[in-house]
Amino acid sequence: MQKTVISGNEAVALGVKLAKVQVVAAYPITPQTIIVEKIAEYVESGELKARFINVESEHSAMAACIGAAAGGARVFTATSSQGLLYMSEMVFWAGGARLPVVMAVVNRAIAPPWSIWCDHNDALSQRDSGWVQLWVENVQEALDTVIQAYRIAEDERVMLPVMICLDGFLVSHSYEPIEVPSQQLVDSFLPEKTPAPYWIDVTNPRSYGTIASPETYMEFRYELQEAMEGAKRVVKEVDEDWGRLTGRSYGGLIDLYLCDDAEVVAVLIGSWAGDAKEAADIMRSRGVKAGVLRLRSTRPFPAEDLVEALKDVDAVAVVDRSLSPGLPSILLSEVKAALYEHGAKPYVKGFIAGLGGRDVTPQDFVNVFERTLKGFKKGETGKVEWVGLRGVGSGHR
Amino acid sequence: MVTVKELDRKEHWLPGHSACSGCPASLGLRMLGKALRGNFILVVPACCTTVIQGIYPCTPSQVPLLNIAFAATAATASGLKAALELRGVNVPVVAWAGDGGTVDIGLQSLSGAAERNEDILYICYDNEAYQNTGIQRSGATPYGAWTTTTPLGKRERRKDAPWIVAAHKVPYVATASVAYPLDFVEKVQKAAAKKGFKYIHLHAPCPTGWRFPPSKTIEVGRLAVETGMWILYEIEDGVFKLTGRSKALLDPSKRKPVEEYLKLQGRFSHLLRPEGREALESLKLQIEESWSEVGKLVRGQP
Numbered sequence: 133m134q135k136t137v138i139s140g141n142e143a144v145a146l147g148v149k150l151a152k153v154q155v156v157a158a159y160p161i162t163p164q165t166i167i168v169e170k171i172a173e174y175v176e177s178g179e180l181k182a183r184f185i186n187v188e189s190e191h192s193a194m195a196a197c198i199g200a201a202a203g204g205a206r207v208f209t210a211t212s213s214q215g216l217l218y219m220s221e222m223v224f225w226a227g228g229a230r231l232p233v234v235m236a237v238v239n240r241a242i243a244p245p246w247s248i249w250c251d252h253n254d255a256l257s258q259r260d261s262g263w264v265q266l267w268v269e270n271v272q273e274a275l276d277t278v279i280q281a282y283r284i285a286e287d288e289r290v291m292l293p294v295m296i297c298l299d300g301f302l303v304s305h306s307y308e309p310i311e312v313p314s315q316q317l318v319d320s321f322l323p324e325k326t327p328a329p330y331w332i333d334v335t336n337p338r339s340y341g342t343i344a345s346p347e348t349y350m351e352f353r354y355e356l357q358e359a360m361e362g363a364k365r366v367v368k369e370v371d372e373d374w375g376r377l378t379g380r381s382y383g384g385l386i387d388l389y390l391c392d393d394a395e396v397v398a399v400l401i402g403s404w405a406g407d408a409k410e411a412a413d414i415m416r417s418r419g420v421k422a423g424v425l426r427l428r429s430t431r432p433f434p435a436e437d438l439v440e441a442l443k444d445v446d447a448v449a450v451v452d453r454s455l456s457p458g459l460p461s462i463l464l465s466e467v468k469a470a471l472y473e474h475g476a477k478p479y480v481k482g483f484i485a486g487l488g489g490r491d492v493t494p495q496d497f498v499n500v501f502e503r504t505l506k507g508f509k510k511g512e513t514g515k516v517e518w519v520g521l522r523g524v525g526s527g528h529r
Numbered sequence: 530m531v532t533v534k535e536l537d538r539k540e541h542w543l544p545g546h547s548a549c550s551g552c553p554a555s556l557g558l559r560m561l562g563k564a565l566r567g568n569f570i571l572v573v574p575a576c577c578t579t580v581i582q583g584i585y586p587c588t589p590s591q592v593p594l595l596n597i598a599f600a601a602t603a604a605t606a607s608g609l610k611a612a613l614e615l616r617g618v619n620v621p622v623v624a625w626a627g628d629g630g631t632v633d634i635g636l637q638s639l640s641g642a643a644e645r646n647e648d649i650l651y652i653c654y655d656n657e658a659y660q661n662t663g664i665q666r667s668g669a670t671p672y673g674a675w676t677t678t679t680p681l682g683k684r685e686r687r688k689d690a691p692w693i694v695a696a697h698k699v700p701y702v703a704t705a706s707v708a709y710p711l712d713f714v715e716k717v718q719k720a721a722a723k724k725g726f727k728y729i730h731l732h733a734p735c736p737t738g739w740r741f742p743p744s745k746t747i748e749v750g751r752l753a754v755e756t757g758m759w760i761l762y763e764i765e766d767g768v769f770k771l772t773g774r775s776k777a778l779l780d781p782s783k784r785k786p787v788e789e790y791l792k793l794q795g796r797f798s799h800l801l802r803p804e805g806r807e808a809l810e811s812l813k814l815q816i817e818e819s820w821s822e823v824g825k826l827v828r829g830q831p
């Protein structure tokens with residue numbers, strides 16, 4: 133293994149090269165652009181033997197990926213924010229068609245107002261699309277997850293597209309020292325793409341995506357659901373395998389930090405897990421047993437693992453970097469649903485923070501832990517609070 | 530010139546599909562299958578052809594067929610072709626889309642693929658409206674035509690998609706008509722033999738949407754050409770050429786009066802009533818204008 137210092141975007145591109153992707157179709161958007169520029173360089177220099185399709189939009193980027201995946205190729209694209217929304221029709225198509233497309237989404241807020249900075253609303257807007265959604269914390273995990281993603285997507289028990297979500301700027305543009313696995317190692321982990329279990333073949337003609345009547349449509353959807361359920365096991369297996377080869381694994385579906393004996397745990401996705409972990413250390417130095425549960429996967433939603441980790445915790449803070457206007461908050465609802473379904477009833481409080489790239493510090497997470505514990509002890513409701521909100525109406529101007 | 534005798538006897542688009550009787554799209558698909566002897570892959574967006582295929586698990590297609598979203602045809606075909614090339618499979622990829630899916634919602638992806646000169650054959654079957662959703666106007670609906678969203682007749686002229694594609698300087702652009710199947714077959718074969726982006730715009734008179742009896746699809750298609758409403762031509766490596774029946778029609782006196790075409794179709798009935806006189810005159814002027822442009826091209830070339 134070789135050490136190097138690169139950015140999150142460069143790590144994704146490097147992962148694509150190591151995975152020997154065959155067709156790339158992409159369209160530029162900040163903060164994802166560097167990924168596709170870097171891949172274009174690899175293709176031009178011959179380091180990556182792939183066809184790079186310079187499409188005219190994200191809708192076409194995903195359409196081309198779908199065509200290429202249906203033709204049996206290993207494919208990749210990347211986008212952010214507006215680009216993902218523009219692509220959305222085809223994102224759902226890839227999920228419904230059960231094609232092993234892999235896409236990096238460099239998370240960026242949605243306009244208006246225009247913002248190029250990080251939040252998670254772009255990827256979460258596609259949560260019902262039939263994609264496995266994996267979230268990374270740092271540059272190393274970005275690289276490793278790209279390689280893992282192909283193993284997951286192409287596994288015959290799964291056959292689903294995989295989205296790798298990395299925080300815009302916070303990961304995409306952060307330079308970190310990482311270990312680069314050798315090509316040989318990656319080859320031993322990720323077999324060459326075979327077209328199995330199906331591809332478009334003139335000698336065995338089939339029609340794909342025809343009309344399904346009400347008598348059959350539901351079964352297709354049920355199978356999609358089953359595939360997601362099956363993906364839970366595969367995501368874990370693949371992460372464990374990777375761990376055996378490289379010494380690095382990320383907990384499978386959830387990444388736990390000091391949760392074993394914790395009285396209060398923050399649940400979240402993305403790179404600010406680092407800040408939350410720092411805050412947990414601070415809390416522990418003050419004698420409060422705090423922990424962090426980072427969801428690595430939001431689809432499939434790891435309900436069982438989450439409940440297992442939280443069942444003996446007094447108080448849970450769910451911190452969302454996204455908003456579903458009219459719903460208290462997105463992850464909060466999903467976490468609560470999982471707990472309720474499994475009969476675990478810790479105190480749960482929701483927070484919304486960091487929208488549009490608003491800075492969130494370890495101190496903010498210290499406050500989140502304290503506020504949550506206070507709410508628990510006082511028997512308050514878990515009403516969602518917005519972190520660091522400036523005066524609304526006049527104050528924020 | 531291809532003859533009927535030389536046509537592939539095998540059917541690659543099986544009967545029993547669910548098109549309306551007299552459907553031009555199924556006719557076109559049948560001839561396409563014969564032209565390429567069943568050795569090709571179809572990419573089909575939302576359009577009548579989605580429905581014509583019937584319902585899962587049945588399919589009339591004897592060639593692989595990838596259905597895709599409405600606006601995504603050309604891009605999907607591009608990706609598929611890229612994958613086949615990587616696998617060393619040399620089979621034509623044929624995008625088969627309606628006029629709405631081509632000149633309106635799919636125009637951007639079509640333009641992108643044409644600009645990249647992707648090695649695909651794109652065929653637009655033009656039934657001059659969104660027929661699948663119940664006869665709404667499209668950018669290809671001709672001036673004066675009734676549709677459910679132009680209840681008094683369309684006030685705008687149709688988009689000239691073949692010329693839009695030709696502006697991308699692709700190796701082959703042609704128009705065709707289901708009423709002249711051998712001309713169409715020949716153009717498909719010519720296109721498939723070329724590398725790069727090929728485009729055929731296939732006139733497809735639709736009995737259901739145009740309001741004429743299903744037995745008259747061919748008659749209406751021929752009259753479109755004979756009256757000069759639809760012009761058969763090809764642009765091969767930038768060189769324009771009238772083809773088939775249209776070759777003899779540069780002289781306006783050789784063309785049949787457009788009324789003969791219009792009177793067969795309910796969608797134009799108002800043009801033949803006194804209150805439609807002005808619109809009819811406009812339509813005639815437009816036909817003259819199109820032909821005078823063609824004349825310039827024909828004369829301007831060696």
Ligand SMILES: Cc1ncc(C[n+]2csc(CCOP(=O)(O)OP(=O)(O)O)c2C)c(N)n1
Nearest residue numbers: 575576577599627628629630658659660661
């Ligand atoms: C994004 C999207 N918008 C609208 C539709 C609904 N729709 C399906 S087919 C169609 C019309 C197709 O018209 P055309 O391309 O001319 O083909 P035709 O039905 O006439 O054969 C429309 C509007 C759709 N499927 N997808």
Ligand code: SF4
Nearest residue numbers: 549552577660735737
């Ligand atoms: S509406 Fe027209 S094009 Fe569509 S299936 Fe019927 S006849 Fe064919």
Ligand SMILES: [Mg+2]
Nearest residue numbers: 627628658660
């Ligand atoms: Mg149409």
